[in-house]
Structure formats: structure tokens, C-alpha cells
Amino acid sequence: MRKLAALTTLALFGLSGAALAQEVTLRAVTSFAEKTTYSRGFERFIERVNETGKGIIRINYIGGPKAMPPFEVGNALKNGVVDIANVTGAFYTNVMPEADAWKLRQVPMAEVRKNGGFDYMAAIYAQKMNAIFLANFVGDNPFHLYLNKKITGPDMAGLKLRITPVYRDFFQAQGATVVQTAPGEVYTALERGVVDGYGWPITGIFDLGWHEKTKYRVDPGFYTAEVSALVNKTTWDKLTPQQKAILQKAGEEAEKEGVAEFAKLNAEDTEKQAKAGIEAIKFDAANTKLFLDKAYEAGWAGIIRQSPEHGPKLRGFFSKAN
Ligand code: 173
Structure with a gap:
């Protein structure tokens, strides 16, 4: 029966197999003002996903605090009001108090991803927030x-x-x-x-x-500081392996770039303040x-x-x- 229905659909719309996998669009918000220091990493990540994901996955950037108050972003992400968010742990302690512990990280993210800490946090994100922690855009940044x-x-x-x-x-x-x-x-x-x-x-x-x-x-x-992209887990679980891989690759690159970028920004802003x-x-x-x-x-x-x-x-x- 199923096969027949699928064949009928194909016949009706004349679609090729490849075109059947539809482009998915994710709704995104940031908890920092648009185009400022802590939104820029996310904005570059979005550009990258939209470039490499053409026809496969697209991120629709709704915007910043004018669209949604920062302390409400965690709940909105958890409930699937948005699919992906740029946010820091301190803004959603109401949903997951443990997220604020990122600020106390003294070892590099790359190390946390290896020593079991990341997996431990990921389990809490899944359980308490229905979320996937994709990437931290901020390197060392006191x-x-x-x-x-x-x-x-x-x-x-x-x-x-x-x-x-x-x-x-x-x-x-x-x-x-x-x-x-x-x-x-x-x-x-x-x-x-x-x-x-x-x-x-x-x-x-x-x-x-x-x-x-x-x-x-x-x-x-x-x-x-920690400012990261989180993805609603219900949305994530519905993505194809290819769609997930595009997000993951862009996330990995952003996390790596954040380390070098913030080393530079820290020095620049210190001087600018003086x-x-x-x-x-x-x-x-x-x-x-x-x-x-x-x-x-x-x-x-x-x-x-x-x-x-x-x-x-x-x-x-x-x-x-x-
Ligand atoms: O001070 C803040 O608003 C805050 O908690 C924060 C967290 C990460 C980056 C920038 C600010």
C-alpha cells in the first residue's frame, strides 16, 4: 500500500527521488543584539549553513532581543517556538541551571569534548532542555x-x-x-x-x-564567556543525516575559529578601552x-x-x- 501511494505521488508530481527530500527551514533567534560581538559568530555560522546547505537546509534568522527577550530564549528553544538559538547559559538557568557552569570551564572546549564533560552536559541538555548543544562560538574570553x-x-x-x-x-x-x-x-x-x-x-x-x-x-x-548555538532536539531528530552533517560541520568550524578570534578581540578591546x-x-x-x-x-x-x-x-x- 505504502509503496503504491509513494509511486502515485511520484507519478502525479513527476518528482525525482532526490527532489523528494525537501529543503528544511529552521527558525533562528539570537539573545544578543544583532551584528554585535556575541551575535557575529552565530551570524557567520548561519551564512555558512545557508551557503553549503543550498536546497538542503536553510536558517531563517528572525533576529535578536527585539524579536525575543534574552531570558525567554531558553524556553522558546525547549518548546520548539524556535529551532535554533544563539544564547549563553546564564540566560536559561530557569530551564537548566547547569548551563551556567560553562563559565567555570578552565580547559579548552576541544578538551571538554574529549574528556567526557561534553557528553555529560549533552545528556543534561537532552533531558532538561530537549536540546542539542551544537557549538560554542567563544574562545577564552574573561x-x-x-x-x-x-x-x-x-x-x-x-x-x-x-x-x-x-x-x-x-x-x-x-x-x-x-x-x-x-x-x-x-x-x-x-x-x-x-x-x-x-x-x-x-x-x-x-x-x-x-x-x-x-x-x-x-x-x-x-x-x-560561553555563547553557543543550541538546536531543539525534536527538530534535530527529524533532520536527515545530510542536514545534520551540514550543521555539525559549520558548528565545528565556528567553534575552532572562535578560539583564535577571541584571542585577538580580547587584546583589541583591552587597548580600545584604555x-x-x-x-x-x-x-x-x-x-x-x-x-x-x-x-x-x-x-x-x-x-x-x-x-x-x-x-x-x-x-x-x-x-x-x-
Ligand atoms: O553579562 C551578561 O549579560 C552575560 O551573562 C554574558 C554572557 C556571555 C557573554 C556576554 C554576556
Whole structure:
């Protein structure tokens, strides 16, 4: 019966076998403003998929935070409202708190993909988020505390700081008062003096003009940023091996390129910040160590508190051997 129906379809529409496999279109969003630092890797990935996937797979780029608030992207991806998303773990801790642990990664992505850590995370993505983790666009890219009030050591008492879950446990442990906002609200919060500073990576503060409202950057940086392409797993499971391979290849290339790209961007933006008059607050060796130890201690404590089951395992996979 089935064969007969298929033959009838062929006869009716005169299609060749090859043409029967239809081009699939995936709906995509990014949780960062379009054409800014943390969307660019994804945008290049889309161009590549649309080029190499002609007639096989196409990504329809809906856009950024104007189309969907960043903290809603995780749920939209999970529920299949979108098929593919560019997003960082801190934006979907409501769906999968473990995702915020990427920031604590001290070994290269290539190593995590080999040491079992990636597979361990992938299982959590499948279970809690109905998602496939395709590629991390960001290489080594530390976060910093940016300020308009001077500090002399790791103590943050009396400071009101803009955060996401990336910085919450650390900044609070150091005595700061915190207020969570999407990146799109940082400029206004600074302009109105609602906050004394904000957490953000070393790159990207020029994208939305924050350098105009920033006096200091605290060195050292801590953790490392992660911004990745996730695919809804129901959508993924319906793709043909050829369609999957196109996404995977573009993802692999993007992840590799991200390592070299961010090494360069980190240096460029550090210099650009100095030229813009942003003064680096440098701690002495003892305070530098204290600051970093506190950052990782508070960061892991937060992950383990939210995920007592997986947190300790992730710590093993992501931490530098010592
Ligand atoms: O500060 C943020 O909004 C944040 O969490 C983040 C994460 C990765 C890259 C850039 C920003």
C-alpha cells in the first residue's frame, strides 16, 4: 500500500527521488543584539549553513532581543517556538541551571569534548532542555567588573552592580547589592546611576555605547564567556543525516575559529578601552589571588547548590588539573 501511494505521488508530481527530500527551514533567534560581538559568530555560522546547505537546509534568522527577550530564549528553544538559538547559559538557568557552569570551564572546549564533560552536559541538555548543544562560538574570553566608583581590593560592599546569573554568587559573596538586567538595559541603568557598575566580558562594551558611561575596569578578569548555538532536539531528530552533517560541520568550524578570534578581540578591546579612558584597577598579587579564588569558590558553590547531582561532576570535567 505504502509503496503504491509513494509511486502515485511520484507519478502525479513527476518528482525525482532526490527532489523528494525537501529543503528544511529552521527558525533562528539570537539573545544578543544583532551584528554585535556575541551575535557575529552565530551570524557567520548561519551564512555558512545557508551557503553549503543550498536546497538542503536553510536558517531563517528572525533576529535578536527585539524579536525575543534574552531570558525567554531558553524556553522558546525547549518548546520548539524556535529551532535554533544563539544564547549563553546564564540566560536559561530557569530551564537548566547547569548551563551556567560553562563559565567555570578552565580547559579548552576541544578538551571538554574529549574528556567526557561534553557528553555529560549533552545528556543534561537532552533531558532538561530537549536540546542539542551544537557549538560554542567563544574562545577564552574573561569577564570583568566595570565600575564608576573606585575600589582598592576584592571587597564590593556598598556597590550596586548589574548582573546576570554569571556574576550573582561571586558579587554577592563580596558584599555587593545586585540587580539583574538584560544587556539591553545596561546603558540606561548606568546613565541613570541605578547601578555603580556591571559585569561583562572583556569584549563588547563598545557595541551598545557603555564605554561612554564607564570609568574603571577591575583586573583581573575571571571565568570565561560561553555563547553557543543550541538546536531543539525534536527538530534535530527529524533532520536527515545530510542536514545534520551540514550543521555539525559549520558548528565545528565556528567553534575552532572562535578560539583564535577571541584571542585577538580580547587584546583589541583591552587597548580600545584604555584609549577610551577606561582606567584599569589592578590588584596586587595577594588580592588578585584572593579575587580569583573567591570567584571560582562562589561560582561552583552556586552551581552545586542548584544542582547537587551534576555540579560536582561538572567541576571535575571543567576544572584545570591541579
Ligand atoms: O553579562 C551578561 O549579560 C552575560 O551573562 C554574558 C554572557 C556571555 C557573554 C556576554 C554576556
